[in-house]
Amino acid sequence: MFSQAEAKALMACLRIAQSRLDPELASAGEHALQKIVGALPPSVRAAAESMALHAPESTLDDRTRRTLQTVRQAIEAKRKLQMRYRDLNDRTGVRTVHPLGCFYWDSVWILGGWCEWRQAFRNFRIDRIEELGVSDERYRDEPGRTLADLLREDCVNDTRPGRPRTVAALHNAPS
Numbered sequence: 001m002f003s004q005a006e007a008k009a010l011m012a013c014l015r016i017a018q019s020r021l022d023p024e025l026a027s028a029g030e031h032a033l034q035k036i037v038g039a040l041p042p043s044v045r046a047a048a049e050s051m052a053l054h055a056p057e058s059t060l061d062d063r064t065r066r067t068l069q070t071v072r073q074a075i076e077a078k079r080k081l082q083m084r085y086r087d088l089n090d091r092t093g094v095r096t097v098h099p100l101g102c103f104y105w106d107s108v109w110i111l112g113g114w115c116e117w118r119q120a121f122r123n124f125r126i127d128r129i130e131e132l133g134v135s136d137e138r139y140r141d142e143p144g145r146t147l148a149d150l151l152r153e154d155c156v157n158d159t160r161p162g163r164p165r166t167v168a169a170l171h172n173a174p175s
Contacts, residue, residue: 007040007048015051019058020104022069059107064127068102068109071126074134075099078141081113084131085124092130095122098139100147102126112154114145121150 002010014033018026037048060068074081081097098114109126143149 002036002040002044004044004047007037007044008051008053010036011048011051012053015053016055019055020060020109022065022072024069025072060109061127064109067129067132068126070132070134071099071111071129072102075101077134078138080116080135080137080139082133082135083124083129086128086130088128093117095124096135097122097124098145100150112147112150114139114150121145121153123154 010033014029018029021029037045040048071081078098081099082094083097084092084094086092096116097111098116099111100113101111103110103112103123111124111126111129113122113124114120115122
């Protein structure tokens with residue numbers, strides 16, 4: 001069974017994450033937490049429910065949250081994405097991407113994936129995806145094109161000045 005500290009940690013994590021997740025995942029998290037809290041001994045349940053840590057609502061708009069959900073589902077099904085994307089210079093392009101992972105970084109969700117046009121890993125801000133379609137075509141994990149490869153490459157190669165550090169780089173940075 002969970003200790004009081006563990007139950008509080010679960011409550012805090014969900015409060016922080018919930019408004020930053022897509023609607024389906026946020027709802028599933030809430031249901032799971034209700035089941036967990038309901039099964040706790042009374043003293044542990046009281047500690048979890050009285051947790052004084054609260055997080056402000058995220059600034060994610062509904063469109064971004066729905067896009068995040070579609071991207072997450074495509075990752076789980078290993079389906080290619082076709083998207084119209086607007087970059088930081090307001091240039092729009094159409095890309096076919098093998099979505100590999102979504103990363104939350106400083107109030108922005110990033111899609112990391114293999115871009116067929118560039119034949120390289122690319123990161124795309126979820127809120128800059130203007131149109132999104134999920135293909136019936138699936139992709140396979142291929143050597144050099146997996147999530148593990150993306151994380152390794154981001155850690156090693158993205159040292160360009162002025163570039164935001166990716167989650168992978170932040171995860172592996174000295175504290």
